[in-house]
Amino acid sequence: MTVYPIIMTQTKFTHQDDLKYPYEERALQFGDGVYEVIRIYNGTYYLLDEHVDRLFRSTEAIKINLSLTKGEMKNLLLELLERNNMETDGKVYLQISRGSAPRDHVFPIDVPANIYAYVQDLPRNLVNLENGVGTITQRDIRWENCYIKSLNLLPNVLAKQEAKENGCYEAILHKDGLVTECSSSNVYMVREGKIYTHPATNNILHGCVRMRVEKFSHDLNLPFIEEGFFVEDISMADELFLSSSTSEIMPIIKVDNIQIGDGKPGKITRLLQETYEKDIKNYNKILTK
Incomplete structure (x- = not known):
């Protein structure tokens, strides 16, 4: 099923190759994904193991197959703080979706999951x-x-x-x-x-x-x-x-x-x-x- 090349975004029209985000992303179209919010105190994660364990329980529950192990995920999250020189109180938002594929309720075949995470400051209230x-x-x-x-x-x-x-x-x-x-x-x-x-x-x-x-x-x-x-x-x-x-x-x-x-x-x-x-x-x- 071919998608025609010109896409409407907001009130403008653009070629699909020029879009800054994947419009056929299952998180956007179906909410087909999971997430975690992990607290950071003084540049250090709090309850990192617990959050990663729950993340993997959630992906398993909705049948998302990850290519990463828990250990690899934790190492990536630790590196994310290091690369951002994070030293204050904050949080990481981590999201995993089933991936980008032509829109269909049925799971796509051989499509990698989309994974992203970002760091924000979050002072204690x-x-x-x-x-x-x-x-x-x-x-x-x-x-x-x-x-x-x-x-x-x-x-x-x-x-x-x-x-x-x-x-x-x-x-x-x-x-x-x-x-x-x-x-x-x-x-x-x-x-x-x-x-x-x-x-x-x-x-x-x-x-x-x-x-x-x-x-x-x-x-x-x-x-x-x-x-x-x-x-x-x-x-x-x-x-x-x-x-x-x-x-x-x-x-x-x-x-x-x-x-x-x-x-x-x-x-x-x-x-x-x-x-x-x-x-x-x-x-x-x-x-x-």
């Missing part, structure tokens, strides 16, 4: 980490394989935008009242000294920081209960917080019009934040040896 943030609740309308970190993020984008338009940081998603996670983070409720969060099923992304929160909880002898809670339970929460690579461990002080606790970050959230800070330093020491 110390004000929000100290004071906490507000959130809204939204119905979870995503697909049933949220454990795959895929490029199909339109429901997440719409929920996040709704939160912003309501002057909030995040949107807490729920299925028939059962809280799953947020638009771009995992969420937790603290009640009577116990931490509750949705179990790591297909309905949520298995966050790398979420795994760390679980470890911290066990190390601190805090009950970590993988049991979903309901929107109606939020009003009875002692504390609420969310986690992600870019948000770290973020206190939630308001949901919709409901104040959480006394409206200030709680003691367990603070303890987890302190443990996270220590973990960053320890992790960096291990990587820089």
Whole structure:
């Protein structure tokens, strides 16, 4: 099936050979790919192994065959920081698509995956980490394989935008009242000294920081209960917080019009934040040896 040579881009027309991007790219046309966002502190990756492991789980889940091993991927990502002389706090966005091929729902044959990654500065959001943030609740309308970190993020984008338009940081998603996670983070409720969060099923992304929160909880002898809670339970929460690579461990002080606790970050959230800070330093020491 031949594509005619003149392509419309924006309001102009150009020859397909002169385009600066592959217009027949499966990430663009189908969202056929996966991604990772990896945190950097002082020029060093945090949880690099965990992110690369999840990347490979995602590519395997959608049947993208990579020519790279995990070790080769990690070496490339480390070289990316070196070539950019990265020495501050930031993040890497890494994306893999099934490749560039004539548009067809069926997988192309013998087409290499497209891989790219870039580095951005990302200072820590110390004000929000100290004071906490507000959130809204939204119905979870995503697909049933949220454990795959895929490029199909339109429901997440719409929920996040709704939160912003309501002057909030995040949107807490729920299925028939059962809280799953947020638009771009995992969420937790603290009640009577116990931490509750949705179990790591297909309905949520298995966050790398979420795994760390679980470890911290066990190390601190805090009950970590993988049991979903309901929107109606939020009003009875002692504390609420969310986690992600870019948000770290973020206190939630308001949901919709409901104040959480006394409206200030709680003691367990603070303890987890302190443990996270220590973990960053320890992790960096291990990587820089």
